[in-house]
Amino acid sequence: MMNYVDFKTPASVAEARALMKELGPQASPVAGSTLHVFLRDESPKVAVDISRLGLNSIDTLPDGYRIGATSTVGDLQDFHAPGWVLDRVAREFVTQPIRNVATLGGSIIRVFPWSDLPIPLLALDAVMEIEGDETRRIAAGDFFKSQPFHHLQSGDLLTAIHVPALASGQGFGYHKERRTTTDFSRCSVAVWMALEDDRVADVRIAIGAAVPMPCRMKAMEQALKGKKPTQSNFESAVQAGLDEGHWKGLHGISNEYARHLASVIVVDMLHAATDEAKGDAV
Numbered sequence: 001m002m003n004y005v006d007f008k009t010p011a012s013v014a015e016a017r018a019l020m021k022e023l024g025p026q027a028s029p030v031a032g033s034t035l036h037v038f039l040r041d042e043s044p045k046v047a048v049d050i051s052r053l054g055l056n057s058i059d060t061l062p063d064g065y066r067i068g069a070t071s072t073v074g075d076l077q078d079f080h081a082p083g084w085v086l087d088r089v090a091r092e093f094v095t096q097p098i099r100n101v102a103t104l105g106g107s108i109i110r111v112f113p114w115s116d117l118p119i120p121l122l123a124l125d126a127v128m129e130i131e132g133d134e135t136r137r138i139a140a141g142d143f144f145k146s147q148p149f150h151h152l153q154s155g156d157l158l159t160a161i162h163v164p165a166l167a168s169g170q171g172f173g174y175h176k177e178r179r180t181t182t183d184f185s186r187c188s189v190a191v192w193m194a195l196e197d198d199r200v201a202d203v204r205i206a207i208g209a210a211v212p213m214p215c216r217m218k219a220m221e222q223a224l225k226g227k228k229p230t231q232s233n234f235e236s237a238v239q240a241g242l243d244e245g246h247w248k249g250l251h252g253i254s255n256e257y258a259r260h261l262a263s264v265i266v267v268d269m270l271h272a273a274t275d276e277a278k279g280d281a282v
């Protein structure tokens with residue numbers, strides 16, 4: 001548990017950032033505050049509430065969506081618009097009471113084996129917006145290379161996440177393998193695919209839980225490009241790329257089983273993305 005000695009409620013991003021800079025390492029931004037039961041830090045901290053800074057809207061852009069970092073997972077679930085897929089992921093996120101308070105930003109700054117959202121953000125090639133002395137954008141591939149909080153300096157805030165919308169001829173699939181709906185994941189997979197003339201024009205495959213940090217499976221992606229979206233092509237590309245993963249079995253499964261699980265789920269999600277890209281999704 002965290003040792004909070006004070007709680008501040010700034011009213012703007014500028015005020016929050018000034019406060020965090022002034023407090024230095026003592027400042028601890030809090031959004032939904034659901035992670036704090038998992039964190040162990042005995043040093044005195046001042047909680048800086050960032051949930052009232054106006055960072056909770058989902059805005060439509062010409063090619064996708066800009067999601068404010070304090071939008072809750074419940075907001076992602078309730079939002080419906082053309083090419084929007086994060087509602088499907090949000091429904092897999094543990095229970096409704098936690099979805100109602102946990103935020104998108106808080107769910108991706110510190111990544112755990114059970115974290116759902118980094119995986120679709122990698123597959124969708126999302127871009128994170130960080131406001132600091134220098135405002136910058138970091139693509140998901142770089143953002144999740146190590147624990148994302150390393151990208152933040154004192155006073156920096158993750159303010160928004162840009163997610164492209166699915167266009168015609170594109171499809172998406174997300175699956176989280178667990179024993180019960182509230183169980184932790186053993187392997188989570190997201191696939192984004194673009195089809196052209198019944199061939200895979202482009203594809204992004206992201207895996208989480210069964211590997212130490214969520215990551216793209218680039219060898220599989222490469223092996224699929226230009227191929228017809230068939231079971232045998234999917235199976236051979238997945239088998240050819242499996243050695244790229246540092247497979248890690250969690251919750252009683254072996255590393256070998258984690259690898260096998262990933263190979264089965266990736267093929268399933270390639271089919272799900274294909275069906276949607278062809279307009280056949282149910």
Ligand SMILES: Cc1cc2nc3c(=O)[nH]c(=O)nc-3n(C[C@H](O)[C@H](O)[C@H](O)COP(=O)(O)OP(=O)(O)OC[C@H]3O[C@@H](n4cnc5c(N)ncnc54)[C@H](O)[C@@H]3O)c2cc1C
Pocket residue numbers: 028029030031032033034035036037050069070092093094098101102103104105106107108109110112114115116117152156157158159183184185
């Ligand atoms: C019982 C339980 C089960 C869970 N199961 C799942 C699950 O299956 N899948 C899943 O994905 N998640 C799950 N979660 C949620 C997950 O573990 C985190 O608790 C949650 O995603 C954090 O979101 P939050 O908004 O509450 O963040 P907070 O707890 O408020 O903050 C989390 C961290 O991010 C920092 N932070 C937050 N927002 C920002 C920002 N905008 N800029 C900079 N730093 C920021 C905070 O300082 C803190 O270090 C579960 C949580 C619980 C309690």
